[in-house]
Amino acid sequence: MTVDPYPDYMRESINKVEKTRDKRAKETIDQCSPDEITDVLNNFHPDFIKEQKTKLRFGVSKGEVVPLEVAKIVETKSVLNPKAIDLKKIDFDTDILIVGGGGAGANAALWALKSGVKPENILIVTKLRMGDSNTTMAQGGIQAAVRSVDSPAIHYLDAYGGGHYENDPPLVKRLVRDAPLVLKWYEELGMMFDKFDDGTMDAIHGGGTSRKRMHFAKDFTGAEIMKTLRDEVFNNNIKVLEFSPAIELIKDENGQVAGAVLLNLDSKEYIVVRAKATILTTGGFGRLHIQGFPTTNHYGATFDGCIMGYRAGAPLKLMKSVQYHPTGAAFPEQIVGLLVTEKVRGKGAQVVNKNGEQFCFPLETRDVEASLLIRECVGKNNGIVTPTGQPGLWLDSPLIEVIHGEGTIEKNFAAMVKQFGRFGVDMIQDPILIYPTLHYQNGGLAINENAETKIKNLYAAGEVHGGAHGSNRLMGNSLLGISVFGRAAGISAAKKVGKVTLGKLTLAHVGQYNALCDEHKVKNPPSPIIFPDYTEAKHKDRILPTDFLI
Amino acid sequence: MVTEIKHELVKIIVANTEYAVPSNLTIMKALEYLGWRLDRGVGCRAGFCGACSTIYRLQGDHKLYTGLACATMVENGMLIAQIPISPANKKQYNIEALKAEPNTMLEYYPEIAKCISCNTCTKACPMDIEVMDYVQAALRGDITQAALLSFDCIMCGLCATRCPAEISQFNVGILARRLYGRYIAPKYKQLDKRVKEVEKGIYDAEIDKMIKAEKKQITKLYNARVREKD
Ligand SMILES: Cc1cc2nc3c(=O)[nH]c(=O)nc-3n(C[C@H](O)[C@H](O)[C@H](O)COP(=O)(O)OP(=O)(O)OC[C@H]3O[C@@H](n4cnc5c(N)ncnc54)[C@H](O)[C@@H]3O)c2cc1C
Ligand code: SF4
Ligand code: SF4
Ligand code: FES
Numbered sequence: 035m036t037v038d039p040y041p042d043y044m045r046e047s048i049n050k051v052e053k054t055r056d057k058r059a060k061e062t063i064d065q066c067s068p069d070e071i072t073d074v075l076n077n078f079h080p081d082f083i084k085e086q087k088t089k090l091r092f093g094v095s096k097g098e099v100v101p102l103e104v105a106k107i108v109e110t111k112s113v114l115n116p117k118a119i120d121l122k123k124i125d126f127d128t129d130i131l132i133v134g135g136g137g138a139g140a141n142a143a144l145w146a147l148k149s150g151v152k153p154e155n156i157l158i159v160t161k162l163r164m165g166d167s168n169t170t171m172a173q174g175g176i177q178a179a180v181r182s183v184d185s186p187a188i189h190y191l192d193a194y195g196g197g198h199y200e201n202d203p204p205l206v207k208r209l210v211r212d213a214p215l216v217l218k219w220y221e222e223l224g225m226m227f228d229k230f231d232d233g234t235m236d237a238i239h240g241g242g243t244s245r246k247r248m249h250f251a252k253d254f255t256g257a258e259i260m261k262t263l264r265d266e267v268f269n270n271n272i273k274v275l276e277f278s279p280a281i282e283l284i285k286d287e288n289g290q291v292a293g294a295v296l297l298n299l300d301s302k303e304y305i306v307v308r309a310k311a312t313i314l315t316t317g318g319f320g321r322l323h324i325q326g327f328p329t330t331n332h333y334g335a336t337f338d339g340c341i342m343g344y345r346a347g348a349p350l351k352l353m354k355s356v357q358y359h360p361t362g363a364a365f366p367e368q369i370v371g372l373l374v375t376e377k378v379r380g381k382g383a384q385v386v387n388k389n390g391e392q393f394c395f396p397l398e399t400r401d402v403e404a405s406l407l408i409r410e411c412v413g414k415n416n417g418i419v420t421p422t423g424q425p426g427l428w429l430d431s432p433l434i435e436v437i438h439g440e441g442t443i444e445k446n447f448a449a450m451v452k453q454f455g456r457f458g459v460d461m462i463q464d465p466i467l468i469y470p471t472l473h474y475q476n477g478g479l480a481i482n483e484n485a486e487t488k489i490k491n492l493y494a495a496g497e498v499h500g501g502a503h504g505s506n507r508l509m510g511n512s513l514l515g516i517s518v519f520g521r522a523a524g525i526s527a528a529k530k531v532g533k534v535t536l537g538k539l540t541l542a543h544v545g546q547y548n549a550l551c552d553e554h555k556v557k558n559p560p561s562p563i564i565f566p567d568y569t570e571a572k573h574k575d576r577i578l579p580t581d582f583l584i
Numbered sequence: 585m586v587t588e589i590k591h592e593l594v595k596i597i598v599a600n601t602e603y604a605v606p607s608n609l610t611i612m613k614a615l616e617y618l619g620w621r622l623d624r625g626v627g628c629r630a631g632f633c634g635a636c637s638t639i640y641r642l643q644g645d646h647k648l649y650t651g652l653a654c655a656t657m658v659e660n661g662m663l664i665a666q667i668p669i670s671p672a673n674k675k676q677y678n679i680e681a682l683k684a685e686p687n688t689m690l691e692y693y694p695e696i697a698k699c700i701s702c703n704t705c706t707k708a709c710p711m712d713i714e715v716m717d718y719v720q721a722a723l724r725g726d727i728t729q730a731a732l733l734s735f736d737c738i739m740c741g742l743c744a745t746r747c748p749a750e751i752s753q754f755n756v757g758i759l760a761r762r763l764y765g766r767y768i769a770p771k772y773k774q775l776d777k778r779v780k781e782v783e784k785g786i787y788d789a790e791i792d793k794m795i796k797a798e799k800k801q802i803t804k805l806y807n808a809r810v811r812e813k814d
Contacts, residue, residue, distance in 0.1 A: 068807060163669070166627035166635050180778045183812065187790040194794070195806030203795040211787065214778040221772060224679055224762030226735065233770030244809040254736065257632060261739060262765075265758050269676045277624070299623050332628045368610055368657070372630045382814075448736060452711070453631055456655050565623060573619030 039366060039458035044467070047418055050390035051428050051465050058384060058392050059436050065395045071402050078405040078413060080325050081355050081505075092550045094347050094488075099354040103322045107337060108344055110558035111548045114282045114304075116541035119295055121284065124308045124539075126275075128157040129531045130524075131293055131309035133280045133339060135160030136167030137256070137513065138315035138496025140263035141520025142527070143272050149528035153271045157307065159296055161279040161316075161334040161564065165264045168317050168332050168497060169516060172256025173375040173449060174240065175248035176517070177510035178213035181237060184245035186210040193511055196242040196399050197504020200352060205502040208483040209511065209518050216517040217249065225262050227251050238380045240509035241360075242399035248510040253375060253449045256513060278305060279338065279564050282544050283312060283346040283492070286537040290490035291346055293539070297564070310534040311491050311527035314339040315520060318475035318497040321566040324356050327472040328371025338562035339498040343479045345547045348487040348494070352477030355505035360385075360403040362471020364426030366457045371471045374429060374450065376400075376509045381446060382437040386428040386465065387416035401506045404470040411469070418467060426467035435462065474507055476500065485523035491534060493527055495519035594660040611638055611653040611664060625668035631655040631710070634740030637667045650708040650742040670741020672752040677759070684767035686725025693756050696723045698749040705743035705753055711736045715743045715753050722756050730757065731764035 038045060066074065076082050088105045090098045100108070130146050132139045135158055143156050158164065179189035189210040194201050217235075221227065227249050228236040237246040251258035267274065280294040284306070291312050296305040316339030320331025329335070344350055361374040379385070379396040385403075386392055387410055394406040407427055411417030417425045435442050443462045444451055454461050478500035481487055485495045496516040503511060591606040596614060605614040612626060627635030636653035643661025653666060675692045682688060690696060696719055705715035714733050721729035734757030743753045781787070794802055 065811075162627055163635060166633050170633045171628050171630060180772070180775050182774065185790075186782065186787040187794065188809075190791050190794060191802075191806055191809065194802065195809075199799060199802065207788075207791050207795065211782055211791070214775060214782050218775055218779050221775065222680075222766060224765030224767075226731065226761055226765040226769065227772075229769060229772065231770065233772045234774065235772050239812070239814060243811075245812050246814075252735065254632075257738065261737075261758055262762060265762065266679075268674055269678065271676070330630075332630075332633070333622070333626050367608060368613075369630070380814075449632070453655070456631070457657075565621065567621055568613075568616040569619045569621050570617070 037458065040464070041421060044418060047388045047428070048464060051386050051430055054390040055430065055433055055436065058386070059433060061392060063392055063395045066398060066402060074405045074409055075401060078409045079401055080327070080358060086325055087354060091554055093344055093547070095344070095350045098350055101324045101353070101356060103324050104319070104337070104353060106558045107322065107561045107563065108341055109551065109554065109556050111551045111556070111560045112282055112345065112544050113560040113562065114295060114544060116544040119304060119306070119541060121306055121539040121541065123306060125305045126157055126307040128307065128309045129155035129311065130157070130527050131307050131312045132156065132158045132315060133294060133312065134315035134317060134496070135164040135274065135276070136315060136317050136496065136516070137169030137260055137263060138516035138520035139313070140260070140267055141517055142313045142315060142495060142524040144263065144266055144270070145521040145524030146528045147270055147272065149525050151528045151531065154273065157273050157275065157309070158267065159275045159278050159280055159307070161277070163276050164267065164274045165260045166332060166334065167260065168335060169256045169513070170260045171330065171332060171373070172513050173253040173373065174377045175238070175250035175255045175510045176217065176513040177240065177243070177247050177508065178217040178249060178514065179210060179245065179247050180214055180217065180235070181245065181247065184247050186213065188245055189213065189247065192243050193508055194504065196508045197506050199504065201504035202501040204483045205481070208522065209502050209515060212518040212521070213514055216514070216521060220259065223262050223266060225251060225258050238377065239397060240376055240380065241397045241403060242508045250377070253377065253447050259513060280342060281562060282541065283342045284308070284539050284541060285346060285543055286539055288537050290536065291492040292536045294342070295541070308536065308539060310531040310536065311493060313493040313495060313523045313527055314343055314479065314498050315496045316498050320472050324472055327358065327470070328362060329472040330359060330362060330371060330373040331472070333565065336563050336566060338564065339494065340478055341562045343487060343492065343494065346489055346492065346543055348489045348492055349480045350477060350500065351480045352500040352505055355476045356472065357400055357474035357476050357507055358404040358470040359473035360400055360407050360470050361429055361468040363466065364424050364469040365420045365467035366459060367420070367422050368457050369453060370424055372453065373471070373473070374466065374468055378429060378431060378434070378447065378450070381434045381442065383429050383431045383434050386430050388418045389416065399506055399508065407470055420467065424469065426469040428465040429468045430465045431461040432463060432465065474512065476503055476505055476507055481519070483522065484526040485519045486526060493523040495523040594658055596658050597663045605658055607658065609658055611656050611658055612636060614658045625653060625666040629654045632738060634738035635668065637670065637740045637742050638664060639667060639745070640664045650710065650746065652710045652740065655710065667741070667745060670744055672741060672744055672755055674752065674755050679762055679766060682763060684727055684763040688763060689722040689725065689727065689730065689756065689760060692759060693722070693751070695749060695751050696756060699723065699751060700749055702748060704746045704748065708742045708746045710740060710742060711738060713737060718757055718760070719751060719753055722760055727760050727763050728768055730760035734760060
């Protein structure tokens with residue numbers, strides 16, 4: 035006999051959910067009106083809690099509103115002592131340095147190659163293994179306006195309005211315009227998108243879309259993209275340094291970016307890379323656990339790229355807004371925070387409170403949906419609290435099979451069925467408990483439509499950038515964004531490298547930033563942090579310095 | 585409502601040293617509980633990336649088990665070792681120059697002919713993939729079957745670690761999938777059409793008009809959108 039993973043009081047609530055299921059199957063709830071949206075965001079979205087925000091006190095984006103956790107990690111000295119680095123000994127001399135081995139990084143490398151840069155003149159450096167990234171984790175899909183009822187212009191409106199009109203219009207234009215091009219390239223590379231017999235790619239809605247334009251490869255869309263791109267990187271002899279995170283950018287005496295200092299995680303030696311173009315594709319910041327939220331992000335998502343770029347003088351933008359995904363797992367404890375893709379709601383699962391009642395339209399834009407869920411739990415006390423104190427609401431997954439027939443869940447959500455199944459929860463039979471989770475860094479380094487930052491020779495693409503998605507990214511637009519802007523970065527860097535001449539290398543900007551920190555008497559621990567620290571404090575006090583072993 | 589639950593402690597053996605850890609932890613979290621700040625054998629922490637391949641034995645059991653550290657719970661008497669990187673045989677190819685023919689797989693990975701059908705790979709796979717079946721399909725030249733069966737592969741390498749025929753199954757799998765995706769799956773014709781339209785700049789004027797529009801106007805447009813039926 036299998037043990038019920040749910041304690042009795044949760045099981046009782048599930049019984050209520052089951053009782054209302056057939057009736058709910060026919061019930062639809064209206065989307066919120068613009069006024070209701072403003073109201074619920076103001077009162078319940080974590081971004082609107084003033085005490086959780088502060089203004090950056092120094093640096094190029096002085097005055098930019100950021101979460102406290104971001105201020106703590108930006109307003110601080112570098113882990114690198116610039117004086118200890120010998121920049122005369124260059125370990126790698128390359129045309130293009132790509133920092134980050136996720137989807138944006140791989141795209142940049144492959145498009146630089148396609149634009150004529152030789153593979154030996156491209157270097158990808160990454161923190162963990164090539165492909166260990168948020169990209170690999172993306173389940174839901176990638177947007178592209180392809181169907182005849184759809185158009186890039188409609189896509190533009192969805193993304194721009196969904197981003198609360200705070201997006202950079204030229205970036206949105208490039209995003210939606212290039213979408214069919216990148217999707218076509220992905221098809222040519224051999225990615226296995228879900229298709230009908232005539233070749234038409236399946237497409238569904240995501241939160242905030244007015245046309246069905248999310249294309250997907252089962253619930254492994256990001257993995258399918260990443261595995262294929264990585265295979266291409268390896269096929270083309272592009273050099274990859276793994277377990278070698280960048281820790282600061284290098285500039286030259288003329289103020290242009292000219293490479294980076296890396297850390298070899300094994301020998302703990304530094305590595306000097308000189309490059310004519312440096313492309314930051316370091317991804318997001320989920321592991322900073324803004325406001326204590328659990329996260330969907332991979333282990334290396336610690337904001338490094340933004341910090342390095344900022345110290346080098348590249349502005350940050352839209353850092354005030356953070357994306358909380360409405361549906362992170364809230365139970366069992368082992369997987370709290372992990373993503374339950376929006377597609378589950380796209381396929382018909384409703385969000386239901388402890389009494390078995392549906393209380394909102396399931397596919398509002400993410401910020402609105404997350405706020406509605408928080409209101410139901412915190413504001414109305416209609417949530418369920420798990421034995422470890424985590425609040426949550428039911429996502430009625432079995433409803434999917436009531437609507438679409440038996441087997442639909444296994445066919446579409448194999449990865450998730452497995453994820454819950456490992457811990458005894460059967461999402462085909464039982465609803466799953468969910469709560470908003472920290473998902474995406476909406477803001478980041480400012481770029482133009484060619485992925486150039488304000489600093490010469492420095493490019494940024496993917497989640498590390500801020501602008502294309504405004505203050506709220508739509509589902510499926512990030513996999514698109516890394517593809518479009520990773521590609522743009524590779525192409526524009528390839529065009530420029532021939533014309534770049536570098537002067538004497540320097541880390542003076544790091545020294546200057548450190549001096550600013552002294553001036554402002556900051557006491558935060560140095561950054562970038564490279565990895566989060568999940569060990570308990572009791573261990574910290576006992577750690578001996580082990581430099582003598584190195 | 586909130587009740588503190590105390591979890592019983594179980595014994596695990598890491599680096600041949602015995603430790604007591606709470607029973608509700610995954611192997612990965614147990615290592616962190618011991619004070620290790622991980623910089624290897626860790627990635628997504630969600631069963632998607634294959635960075636945390638782990639082999640272990642259980643007390644009183646002669647078998648060698650495989651699993652993902654982020655998705656496997658500790659058990660009493662577990663003897664643990666991690667394999668963060670899988671040394672694999674990866675062949676290079678230009679996908680555009682390949683042909684999806686029955687012998688393509690064999691040409692690049694001739695070792696699949698040495699498969700002894702022992703099914704060890706399937707038993708080792710943390711994603712419950714029928715690994716042996718996809719290797720056999722590749723051997724038969726059934727690219728479609730090999731692609732479909734291997735689709736969920738996270739390239740953790742555990743199958744390859746256990747294979748007596750020294751096959752790098754997951755690299756066979758990705759070759760099959762790319763051949764299938766590029767050459768066998770039907771093409772999306774409307775996509776070609778849309779690409780041409782975009783390249784001709786057909787949508788640029790409409791987007792530029794929206795870029796130039798006043799906020800009030802664009803807000804009105806946005807709020808007037810009609811959502812396509814599911
Ligand atoms: C669980 C999950 C599900 C998602 N689902 C979807 C979806 O369905 N659709 C969608 O569009 N988007 C989705 N997203 C968002 C999307 O996947 C990411 O925003 C996107 O893939 C980010 O790509 P990237 O290349 O910018 O960053 P990443 O893919 O995260 O890659 C960043 C890389 O940089 C490396 N790195 C970091 N710091 C350093 C450093 N200092 N030095 C060297 N390397 C470094 C990292 O290790 C990593 O390899 C999802 C995200 C998550 C977490
Ligand atoms: S097929 Fe092999 S590499 Fe792929 S998930 Fe299974 S064990 Fe891992
Ligand atoms: S483990 Fe190797 S030999 Fe055994 S079935 Fe799998 S591929 Fe064949
Ligand atoms: S850390 Fe990615 S599969 Fe375990």
